[in-house]
Amino acid sequence: MAINVYFAAAAALWPEYRAALQTACAAKGLDVALSDAAPDPAAVDYMVYAPNSEVSDFTPFTRCKAVLSLWAGVERIAPNPTLTQPLCRMVDSGLTEGMVEWVTGHVLRHHLGMDAHILGQDGVWRGEIKPPLARDRRVSILGLGELGTACANALAALNFPVTGWSRTAKQIEGITCLSGDVGLTEALSRADILVTLLPRTAATENLMNAERFALMPMGSFLINPGRGPLIDDDALVAALEEGRIVHATLDVFRVEPLPPDHPFWAHPGVTVTPHVAADTRASTAAEVVAENIRRGEAGEPLLYLVDRKLGY
Template sequence: MTTILFAAGQRAWPVWQAPLRAALVEAGIDADLTLEAAPEDVDVMIYAPGGDTPADFTPFTNCRLVQSLWAGVERIAPNPTLTQPLCRMVDPGLTQGMVEYVVGHVLRAHLGVEAVKSAQRARDWAPVIPPLASERPVAILGLGALGAACGRALVGLGFQVLGWSRTARQIDGITCYHGTAGLRDVLEKAEIVVTLLPATAGTENTLNADTLALLPRGAAIINPGRGSLIDDDALLAALDSGQIGHATLDVFRSEPLPQDHRYWAHPNVTVTPHIAADTRPGTAARVVAENIRRMLTGDPLLNLVDRSAGY
């Protein structure tokens, strides 16, 4: 029997317990799924960082898999005590949620909803006629599983989609760029920018005073990726000057967003409370079970984290 420790917090246990048990049965895995176990008995750890979850992986000497319930692993991967294979969460529900969030807010920016609302408040009959999607360049910064899925969805709606990643990628329908020069090329063209990069030392402040200045005046920013991707002071300055027309922000360096933060009251900022791509137990449990099955049979693990890259 495989001992599986649910180390994602006691508050999450009631939500995850039934879907995980059902997925394990469906995958034919004989398992003891538990909240408590002697560290040396644990074969698999289902993990999310938090106040009541282990921070020291050293005692888990026989653990062969740490499966994160989060897509981002920047709070897990750097842990020097973690020597076990770590897999991040990529599941259909999470991906679909991100696609819906990005498409919805790209369309909101594309259609000029903020200008429409402003005209309505002023009782001003001022038609806002956007260009066709085919005339609107949208940049996706980050072409992993989530970025690629969002880019394909936008291509399906007719947008000009420009994709950027640090290494070269090829995705049908998306004009892909990479490297420092590629980032400049993308930003100089993009009227809407979606940031979906991982949080690493190399991606911190990807959008800063210099890169924001490359964008066409009045461009929109949508960040459902990581708070560290944006220099907050630079973005606020760009919003104040009109260089950036609107920012929709779902992730922040400090969460919950502090009550006195300028983003809350800025007229050209939309704040959403980290909702773009929540992990949904019903679909994610099957991903967890499949990775455990792969571990037991020796098949390649899904979404294995590259420690050197940080994701």
């Protein structure tokens, strides 16, 4: 008997995901019936889900064994009181690779001072702009999940001294790992370049406020591809005006698209990118979905199961 899989996400994604899911499930030996049409909820075995779908009430899906998110962040899904099914977040190799490339690119951009030469094509020979070696530029990463760890390892391989901070203690070879309030203070104090890759939770809302920006070295850089609400926008603008932060490269915001009248657009010390740091690729995401369906059918632990109390 076929396993009923309901694709509850943006309609525009269906053609690409249908083919990718069929291929990935077949490779796992799974007999699945895929559908993007509103099914009999009581017949659904697994739901492939994104918050931009029409489904907001999970109560009718009484047979559903797991909700498999296509998004890495689950802050718009996990708090739903009707969601009693196991929820798995998306961690896929394509998304991780994309994030590593984006973060590494912008760290190197600020480390090397590329903007001065790329934007300064005005006949002025700026030979005085000589960056230190990577080993002399300290990078701190807030968040040591799958994405933060991958970025930390990539930057350490380039010889940057990398400090990582997480809510709970972790150990990663070659990375200075800190945790707790004292650890956060230390991570910020040594952040010549700060990368924020934490999930959005009640504990991380406005984590980077005026008090914490003040802990960073004067003339440092901020890179945020994590979540917009991690940053107190007004506090960041003040830190930029003070020179505490020389430049902030931001990929995520409280409101997206970022409103045209937001001060970030006009600020010379801010680069706005339109939430492109990492995207879920259908081909690699489908492999993760198929593996979790296989695990669910085999009675094995699901991958990337969300802890509802923590919110990630």
